[in-house]
Amino acid sequence: MLQSPVILVLDLLGTFAFALNGALTAARAARLDLIGVLVLGMMTALGGGILRDLLINVPPATFGDLRYLAAAAGGALLAFLLSVELERFTRLITVFDAIGLSVFCVTGASKALDAGLGGVQAVLLGVITAVGGGTLRDVVVQRVPTVLTSDFYAVPALVGAALAIAALQLDLPELVGALVPAAIAFTIRMLGVRFNLRVPRPRQHRLRGAADDPDR
């Protein structure tokens, strides 16, 4: 099925933002050269969409459409070239991540619905698209994934994906139905970071090893 221009533009924007984020993360992590930065940037940018496409059993769009590869490589390369300038703005990494997150939850959910999945599954696939790339990035650089440790990471993706599916089922105009959920997801994520919001934890929680990396 033909992709709508709105979804395509958002998807490329998310890809670019996640590539910047992944590449900056790589540059801040240890000993990564140009190749390492490119690999980690592209993995972060493309990982979520590839996971989604594997799970709905369609050939990953990335490998049929050069624009995704170009957006991912471009974002990673830019981050490599400007790593010194960008590194001073630590908050930028979080902002790029939040853009990718909020855009991908909407496009992922919408593509899953297009592929014929039910609403619940489409919402779940939206979340997987949104958090998948960053989770791969974290696993590869040996960090406990943000989605497990940061309270308000999956929540905004869940809200954005659910709103996007609701908008599609209400037949809202596509631009509104995609942009508003993405904006809401972005806002929730940034508020979560800003005010360090928390979801409930298991009672009498024991700390053990693992996530020494508190938050970002």
Add this chain to the structure above:
Amino acid sequence: MLQSPVILVLDLLGTFAFALNGALTAARAARLDLIGVLVLGMMTALGGGILRDLLINVPPATFGDLRYLAAAAGGALLAFLLSVELERFTRLITVFDAIGLSVFCVTGASKALDAGLGGVQAVLLGVITAVGGGTLRDVVVQRVPTVLTSDFYAVPALVGAALAIAALQLDLPELVGALVPAAIAFTIRMLGVRFNLRVPRPRQHRLRGAADDPDR
């Protein structure tokens, strides 16, 4: 092809047990909130089956059948709510894991054979189904996967899968052909844990970093 009720019930049971196990692991690992517990529980529960379905190139059953999602989410949620009560019973985590392991090796092998794969490959896919979810769980929480370090983890899955394939090829009644191999796999796993059974190691084995986490 229609799934038989025996395989379906076992599969849902394994999903539920692995979700409990993964969620309890998450609650015992560091700093995981409700979302982290749900994510890790569902990843543990659904990961093996998703890997299997990807490898035999069919759309993952999880995303076509809400009952799997419900079993996984239910198990994870229950573990979250009862984490204090359940945590006192450390052995329970191992038991739930053994249930998932022994059930999934049988259902995974049987589904692979249904999908037209040869016997050897079906056995291997049974093992992958059984150990896949726990391996994902371990990788994500930065542990060396149990399948690599615990001597009797892959062995019971291998035995269970091989017996299930043998039973299918002998045309044994399905209930017997599924339940007996699962029970045998479960017994071997629990005996392995109880008596700390070992398979051969490379001679003059050097210890280096990695698996400081001996067993569970």
Add this chain to the structure above:
Amino acid sequence: MLQSPVILVLDLLGTFAFALNGALTAARAARLDLIGVLVLGMMTALGGGILRDLLINVPPATFGDLRYLAAAAGGALLAFLLSVELERFTRLITVFDAIGLSVFCVTGASKALDAGLGGVQAVLLGVITAVGGGTLRDVVVQRVPTVLTSDFYAVPALVGAALAIAALQLDLPELVGALVPAAIAFTIRMLGVRFNLRVPRPRQHRLRGAADDPDR
């Protein structure tokens, strides 16, 4: 489409070499028994090809063709049996890895082109085939993947894949068009190891945690 004998032989050779490499890595890492060695050897050997097949959405060749499983299991088993003898030759692990790398970048790119992908994507898939298995191995034993930290790991794969695609598009005889790129990739990799070649790094590079494992 029928696989050519040249590609098949190279593919099996790469599988065997990567299995030896992965199994030796496992034997040197912590506390791995026969099962752990087999699992890690087979994961290293088969991981890259499975990733490639998933990404081009064909059923993984491994599970349709017992020869791959046999080559992987044979290499891993041999490494297990000879681990003491082989361990003295540390350099051997690197050589086996370089063989797998240089062979898989050629066969992976060639298969992707066969599957109808464009040239750029085929080159990328060649690289993924070459580095995928080793990356899985590193993630599973909790190491930052070589592809991120070693300067000349992805570069030879990229060169080999690009040359293989060029040779295919120039209609060179298959033996030449496969062997020469593989030999060049192997040479670049070994020169990279020998002379510790470096690609550019981000300026003012900060070291932080992660890759304490410099090179191999």
